[in-house]
Amino acid sequence: MSQVTIPAPQVLLAEVTHRCPLQCPYCSNPTELIKKDTEISTTDWGRVFAEAADLGVLQVSISGGEPAARRDLTELIRAARDADLYVNLITSGIGLTQGRLDDLVEAGCDHIQLSLQDVDSDGAKLISNMDKSLERKLDFARWVRERSVPLTVNAVMHRLNLDRLPEIIELALELGARRLEVANVQYHGWAALNKQVLMPTQEQSSRTNQIVAEARESLNGRLLIDYVPVDHYAEYPKSCMNGWGRVALIVAPDGSVLPCHNATTLKHLSFPNVRDQSLTAIWYESSAFNAYRGDSWMPEICRSCDRKEIDFGGCRCQALAILGDASAADPVCSRAHPHSLVIATDESPQAGEVATSEQITYRPNS
Ligand code: SF4
Ligand code: SF4
Numbered sequence: 001m002s003q004v005t006i007p008a009p010q011v012l013l014a015e016v017t018h019r020c021p022l023q024c025p026y027c028s029n030p031t032e033l034i035k036k037d038t039e040i041s042t043t044d045w046g047r048v049f050a051e052a053a054d055l056g057v058l059q060v061s062i063s064g065g066e067p068a069a070r071r072d073l074t075e076l077i078r079a080a081r082d083a084d085l086y087v088n089l090i091t092s093g094i095g096l097t098q099g100r101l102d103d104l105v106e107a108g109c110d111h112i113q114l115s116l117q118d119v120d121s122d123g124a125k126l127i128s129n130m131d132k133s134l135e136r137k138l139d140f141a142r143w144v145r146e147r148s149v150p151l152t153v154n155a156v157m158h159r160l161n162l163d164r165l166p167e168i169i170e171l172a173l174e175l176g177a178r179r180l181e182v183a184n185v186q187y188h189g190w191a192a193l194n195k196q197v198l199m200p201t202q203e204q205s206s207r208t209n210q211i212v213a214e215a216r217e218s219l220n221g222r223l224l225i226d227y228v229p230v231d232h233y234a235e236y237p238k239s240c241m242n243g244w245g246r247v248a249l250i251v252a253p254d255g256s257v258l259p260c261h262n263a264t265t266l267k268h269l270s271f272p273n274v275r276d277q278s279l280t281a282i283w284y285e286s287s288a289f290n291a292y293r294g295d296s297w298m299p300e301i302c303r304s305c306d307r308k309e310i311d312f313g314g315c316r317c318q319a320l321a322i323l324g325d326a327s328a329a330d331p332v333c334s335r336a337h338p339h340s341l342v343i344a345t346d347e348s349p350q351a352g353e354v355a356t357s358e359q360i361t362y363r364p365n366s
Contacts, residue, residue, distance in 0.1 A: 004294035006284055008056030011248040012085070016045065016062060016076060018253055019069040021094045023129040023362035024117065026156055026191040026198060028261045029065060036366065040255040042072045044274065046079035048251055051279040053083040061113070063090035065253070074103045081108025088113055090154070093140030094133060101140075105147050112144050113152040113181070119167040123160060126355065129362050141175040152179040158198035160355055162208055169215050173223055182212060183228040188262040188317055193361045205230045232342045236307060237314025237330035244292035244316065249283060257282045259289055262317040266326050292316055292327075301336050302329050 018033040040048075049060060060080045067073050068091060080087045088111045089104065096104075116137060118124040124134035144151050153172040157165065165182065172180040184205075185191045185198050200208075212227045219225070231238050241248055241260045250258040255274040258264065263271065269291055272282045283289060292313075295303050302313040314330020322331040322341060329336035 004290075006293065007246060009052075009247060009249050009283060010056070010058050012049075012052045012057045012060045013248060013250040014045065014048070014060055014062045014076075014080075015064060015250060015252050016067050016073070017069050018065040019366040020064055020066040020092065020363075021069070021130065021365060022066070022092050022117075022133060023365060024127055024156070024190075025194040025360045025362055026158065026185040027363045028186070028189065029363065030262065030264050031189050031193070031363075032264075033065075033364065033366065034253040039070075039253045040275065042075050042079070044255060045076050046083075048255075048274050048279065049080045049083040049085055051274075053085055055280050055283060057085065059086040059088060061088045061090050066092050066095060068095040068100070074100075074107045077104055077109050078107040081110075086110050090115070091140075092128075092133075093137045094130070096140060098143050101143055101147065105149055109149065111150045111152070113154050114141055114144070115154045115156070116168065116171070117156070118161045119164050119171050120161075123164070126160065126357060126360070129357070129360075138175075141177075145176045151175065151177045152181060153177040154181040154183065156183055156185055157200075157208065158185045159200040159204065160198070162200050162204045165208055165211050166215075169211075169219075169223070169225070173219070177223065179224040179226065181226045181228075182208075183226075184208075184230040186228075187232070188265070188321065190361070190363045192321065197355045197359050199232070200230055202233055205233045231332045234332060235334045237311050237318075237332040239311045240315040240318075240330075243312040245283070245289040246293070246312075249279070249289075257286075257288075259292075260315075260317065263288070265317050266320060268326070297327050299327065299329055299336075305335065307335075 017039055018029045019036060062076060067089060077087055087109050089109050090113045092115050114137060117127040121134045125131055153175060155168050169180060187195050191198060209229060212225060216225050245259045250261065251274060252258060256271045257274060258271055269288045271288050272286045295308060298313050302308050314333060316326045318330055319328040320326040331337050331341045
């Protein structure tokens with residue numbers, strides 16, 4: 001095995017709580033949510049931010065759940081700023097008043113990323129399981145704009161809202177966003193439980209690729225569009241987290257440190273905690289972060305593949321969930337597996353099918 005060079009991380013995702021007023025059925029939080037009484041303290045987070053900066057991290061994304069569910073959010077933002085990190089707040093916008101927003105901006109919030117479920121009020125309610133969630137988000141976006149804080153709109157896409165992508169792009173422009181993230185649902189955790197309802201048709205997926213390509217061209221210089229296509233219809237997997245333990249690390253609300261959102265599904269790994277170890281030791285020395293670095297863990301088809309430095313063999317959690325082997329090539333990969341592995345015909349929804357709340361497994365608020 002060749003020696004693996006470990007680069008310093010650039011991004012810290014601080015999941016400060018799993019509590020959230022919304023209940024999206026594709027939420028990236030694990031199906032076993034971390035409870036409030038095991039969340040780490042304001043002081044712990046301050047130490048994490050300082051250690052992250054020492055380690056080389058440049059940007060922290062403070063997320064959740066809904067980070068505003070933490071009363072000390074202003075202190076957390078101030079601590080991250082004091083550590084010289086660029087502070088991006090990822091929020092649903094629900095639970096933040098204008099006064100609280102002023103405090104966050106004064107504490108050093110550099111950028112806000114607002115999640116949007118839909119441009120249609122009923123569609124937003126169906127996904128968030130909250131009345132008027134869209135209207136409240138639009139108010140919040142206006143307040144952000146009035147304070148001249150750079151805004152990204154983050155729209156998670158699926159079968160029930162993909163046909164409204166042109167309107168979502170239009171809304172992002174109206175809200176004054178500089179960047180729009182159009183990310184198709186990743187079918188892990190809660191989303192895997194709702195795959196039947198959320199999985200787009202192949203036709204929707206192809207049309208979306210085209211709409212994004214056209215919008216990128218026509219809006220060049222006005223709106224940056226980051227796009228994550230539906231990987232179940234792709235030829236090759238995406239590079240999950242830009243490679244395991246290469247660029248980013250996630251600190252969960254209880255202080256455990258993860259290489260990706262769904263890493264806790266890999267039960268054969270034990271994830272270190274900032275209560276016990278420094279971030280530096282965790283990043284460079286922990287067996288969990290070293291498990292899928294380099295190529296010695298890869299199956300031969302990946303090890304000898306010209307794409308191994310592009311997708312790093314794809315997603316370990318998806319390999320485990322679908323193939324029962326976390327070290328297998330991502331099941332999406334057409335070089336390694338037949339496509340029928342990832343989209344069984346009974347999961348292929350028909351265009352025009354309408355979903356109801358009874359068909360959805362919502363994540364709980366806490
Ligand atoms: S429930 Fe929705 S808004 Fe809340 S954290 Fe999950 S995806 Fe974000
Ligand atoms: S064989 Fe492995 S490295 Fe090559 S494209 Fe497929 S998943 Fe990626």
